[in-house]
Amino acid sequence: MAEILRFATAGSVDDGKSTLIGRLLYDTKTIFQDQMDAVEKASENLGSEGPNLALLTDGLRAEREQGITIDVAYRYFATPKRKFIIADTPGHIQYTRNMVTGASTADLAIVLLDARKGVVEQSKRHAFLASLLRIPHLVLAVNKMDLVDYSEEQFNKVADEFREFATRLDISDLTFIPVSALMGDNVVDRSEHMEWYDGPTLLTHLEQVHIASDRNMIDVRFPVQYVLRPQTEEYHDFRGFAGTVAGGVMKPGDEVMVLPSGFTSRIATIETLDGPVAEAFAPMAVTVTLDDEIDISRGDMLCRPNNQPDVTQDLDAMICWMTSDAKFEPRMKLAIKHTTRTARVMVKEVNYRLDINTLHRDEESEVLELNEIGRVTLRSTQPLFIDEYRRNRTTGSFILIDEHTNTTVGAGMILGVAE
Amino acid sequence: MAYELSHLRELEAESIHIFREVASEFERPALMFSGGKDSIVMLRLAEKAFHPCKIPFPVLHVDTGHNFPEVIEFRDRRLAEVGARLIVGSVQERIDNGSLKEEPGLNPSRNQLQTPVLLESIEENEFDALFGGARRDEEKARAKERVYSFRDDFGQWDPKNQRPELWSLYNGRIRKGEHIRVFPISNWTELDIWQYIEAEKIEIPEIYYSHQREVVERDGMLIATGPFNTLADGEKAYTETVRYRTIGCMTVTGAVESDADDIAKVIAEVAGTRITERGATRADDRVSEAAMEDRKKEGYF
Numbered sequence: 001m002a003e004i005l006r007f008a009t010a011g012s013v014d015d016g017k018s019t020l021i022g023r024l025l026y027d028t029k030t031i032f033q034d035q036m037d038a039v040e041k042a043s044e045n046l047g048s049e050g051p052n053l054a055l056l057t058d059g060l061r062a063e064r065e066q067g068i069t070i071d072v073a074y075r076y077f078a079t080p081k082r083k084f085i086i087a088d089t090p091g092h093i094q095y096t097r098n099m100v101t102g103a104s105t106a107d108l109a110i111v112l113l114d115a116r117k118g119v120v121e122q123s124k125r126h127a128f129l130a131s132l133l134r135i136p137h138l139v140l141a142v143n144k145m146d147l148v149d150y151s152e153e154q155f156n157k158v159a160d161e162f163r164e165f166a167t168r169l170d171i172s173d174l175t176f177i178p179v180s181a182l183m184g185d186n187v188v189d190r191s192e193h194m195e196w197y198d199g200p201t202l203l204t205h206l207e208q209v210h211i212a213s214d215r216n217m218i219d220v221r222f223p224v225q226y227v228l229r230p231q232t233e234e235y236h237d238f239r240g241f242a243g244t245v246a247g248g249v250m251k252p253g254d255e256v257m258v259l260p261s262g263f264t265s266r267i268a269t270i271e272t273l274d275g276p277v278a279e280a281f282a283p284m285a286v287t288v289t290l291d292d293e294i295d296i297s298r299g300d301m302l303c304r305p306n307n308q309p310d311v312t313q314d315l316d317a318m319i320c321w322m323t324s325d326a327k328f329e330p331r332m333k334l335a336i337k338h339t340t341r342t343a344r345v346m347v348k349e350v351n352y353r354l355d356i357n358t359l360h361r362d363e364e365s366e367v368l369e370l371n372e373i374g375r376v377t378l379r380s381t382q383p384l385f386i387d388e389y390r391r392n393r394t395t396g397s398f399i400l401i402d403e404h405t406n407t408t409v410g411a412g413m414i415l416g417v418a419e
Numbered sequence: 420m421a422y423e424l425s426h427l428r429e430l431e432a433e434s435i436h437i438f439r440e441v442a443s444e445f446e447r448p449a450l451m452f453s454g455g456k457d458s459i460v461m462l463r464l465a466e467k468a469f470h471p472c473k474i475p476f477p478v479l480h481v482d483t484g485h486n487f488p489e490v491i492e493f494r495d496r497r498l499a500e501v502g503a504r505l506i507v508g509s510v511q512e513r514i515d516n517g518s519l520k521e522e523p524g525l526n527p528s529r530n531q532l533q534t535p536v537l538l539e540s541i542e543e544n545e546f547d548a549l550f551g552g553a554r555r556d557e558e559k560a561r562a563k564e565r566v567y568s569f570r571d572d573f574g575q576w577d578p579k580n581q582r583p584e585l586w587s588l589y590n591g592r593i594r595k596g597e598h599i600r601v602f603p604i605s606n607w608t609e610l611d612i613w614q615y616i617e618a619e620k621i622e623i624p625e626i627y628y629s630h631q632r633e634v635v636e637r638d639g640m641l642i643a644t645g646p647f648n649t650l651a652d653g654e655k656a657y658t659e660t661v662r663y664r665t666i667g668c669m670t671v672t673g674a675v676e677s678d679a680d681d682i683a684k685v686i687a688e689v690a691g692t693r694i695t696e697r698g699a700t701r702a703d704d705r706v707s708e709a710a711m712e713d714r715k716k717e718g719y720f
Contacts, residue, residue, distance in 0.1 A: 003423055003424065003425065003426055003429070004426045004429050004430070071563050071578070071579075071581060072563070073562045073563045074555045074562055074563075074605070074606070075556075075562065076555070076556045076606070076608045078608070078610070082426075083426040083608075083611070085606055097583060100583075100585070101583045101584060101585050104585040104586045105585075105586060105587075212421075212422065212423045215422070217422050225436070225439045225440065225443060226439040226442060226443050226469075228469065228470075228471065228472050229472070230471045230472045230473075232471075234471070235471045238471060240471075242439055242468070242469075243439075244432060244435075244436045244587070249422065271470070271471075272467065272470070273466060273467040273470040274467075281422045283424070283429065283432050283433070283436075284424065284428075284432050285431075285432040285433075285435035285436050285439070285468070287470070298443055322583050335592070337588050337590065338588075340440075340443070393586065394586065394587070397585070397586045397588065398588065399583075399585055399586075399588045399590060401590055401592060406590070406592040406593060406594065407582050407590075408582045408583045408584070408585075408590045411583070411585050
């Protein structure tokens with residue numbers, strides 16, 4: 001059966017992002033007749049000529065009236081090979097916050113470049129955020145090829161320009177595809193105008209890109225989410241630790257260590273409603289039983305004795321600040337949610353603020369404002385069991401919550417233990 | 420080395436994670452259950468999340484009084500099997516005691532009346548989290564709603580002021596009186612639901628499969644005749660081979676002509692269809708382009 005590919009698209013009003021998504025949905029026959037009818041009707045009401053494919057993705061009335069997109073929207077389509085989940089993020093001021101949100105779960109990002117304009121500031125910003133969020137695969141869709149006479153030379157020029165910028169980023173898989181979202185070239189159907197291009201169409205690439213090895217199958221990490229004790233006759237002594245595997249492969253018989261207590265035991269069984277399973281790996285949701293009776297509760301973590309995460313109260317992390325209600329500044333206190341652990345943190349220091357357009361590090365800055373990104377150190381009230389974000393996106397990420405407004409105000413990616 | 424999950428198993432794992440997260444972090448959650456296929460899948464996922472324990476929260480049904488009898492029978496039987504406690508919020512009771520008023524007209528929809536009953540049930544039982552079976556592929560407003568959808572004291576959704584939601588880290592912090600609507604199957608599509616029902620051999624009410632039924636054509640839809648349906652002048656009832664794609668009130672849910680009498684045929688039909696399920700069969704969502712957005716803001720599911 002098909003697997004899932006989650007991808008993020010980012011862009012602004014004019015670069016054809018909505019048209020590209022509309023084209024993917026339309027050409028894969030995902031758009032239903034009543035949705036198309038609604039779009040045609042709405043296009044007429046707005047006085048546009050022909051159906052405006054962008055309206056397929058602009059959901060709320062407030063957005064249609066104001067002609068803006070206010071938030072991340074999720075879209076779905078499937079081919080016989082894969083099921084796709086698109087996190088569609090808008091490109092206006094709230095852009096950083098939204099793209100970080102959409103990118104956090106993505107396996108792949110599509111960054112659109114206008115073939116006429118080449119690499120502009122915004123495309124650099126998109127690519128940087130994709131690399132910051134460790135999206136394993138990046139696709140540069142060089143769009144509007146129809147407006148440059150499908151020129152190979154122009155395509156290569158734009159691609160080279162981007163490649164040069166990308167050397168400053170940490171991107172493992174970079175793919176360039178010449179497309180025209182408007183005309184449908186190389187989106188789903190192969191273009192008849194670019195014989196010089198022998199790579200895959202965008203959809204073929206999305207169907208074929210290898211993502212199975214992106215997940216960490218080496219470091220066993222099992223954050224305990226919920227303890228199951230039925231206390232019924234049938235399951236008299238049953239004590240199961242329910243959770244979602246965050247890394248590695250777990251098998252019955254494996255020796256495990258419990259954090260923070262440090263006790264060790266062996267996995268007795270891995271249970272599901274459908275019966276025990278022989279192994280569990282990310283992102284399976286299972287229930288583990290152990291050979292020994294050990295006191296374990298939510299927020300604890302199972303790992304291997306010879307492969308443990310860092311146990312620390314001092315975090316070195318990149319933060320994206322997501323609120324205008326308050327500035328992120330030293331001595332500030334916040335709630336932190338990291339895997340299944342919740343604690344409080346105090347901001348120790350803002351080491352630098354990163355200008356996401358120039359990648360310049362501003363070491364003078366001591367605060368972060370809305371949509372700013374910086375490297376910071378935090379001290380938590382309890383030890384957390386962390387990995388580097390680049391090694392494990394689950395045990396390497398956290399959110400920060402304002403304890404007064406209860407809203408999510410920050411997203412964090414762990415670099416390591418703070419000195 | 421094939422450590423890959425099929426799309427259904429990955430969706431299932433994501434949903435189970437959400438169920439467990441809510442059960443851990445909230446005091447008084449409840450599962451909204453309508454007897455429709457999505458809520459039946461939700462019940463199955465909740466069983467999976469807590470096995471071998473019983474589901475650690477009650478089930479809430481907002482009953483409009485205009486349900487299909489087959490669905491109510493199914494609800495009671497299935498919940499008894501699972502051992503879940505049922506709480507019913509009754510629209511009929513509120514109409515009978517005068518606290519709610521039936522809309523005027525020949526065959527009034529009780530869709531709008533569900534919202535106050537739901538909000539009352541939440542207050543009475545002090546629920547702080549309510550699981551709902553909404554999917555993002557259903558409708559434009561839902562495409563932008565979070566898995567954890569924050570609701571204020573009035574149960575309102577504010578689309579412009581949603582909490583960012585990153586990775587699988589859900590923020591469930593609320594003040595007293597507020598609550599979170601939780602949508603564990605946000606990322607499932609209609610086809611995923613059907614494929615899962617097939618893969619898991621899940622029983623669903625038989626009206627989802629092709630059967631003979633007396634219907635009347637109204638606003639381009641086939642509406643079942645029955646005790647809640649008064650025929651207007653000129654309307655003619657006739658028998659047709661139909662099935663339901665969604666289940667709501669008998670008075671507003673349209674049947675579709677179909678010969679699909681088993682799950683494989685239903686899947687083939689869904690995969691080949693060109694109209695969304697809500698567009699095809701729900702008069703309540705067709706009222707205006709922004710119908711769902713408006714109702715959600717008022718506290719609807």
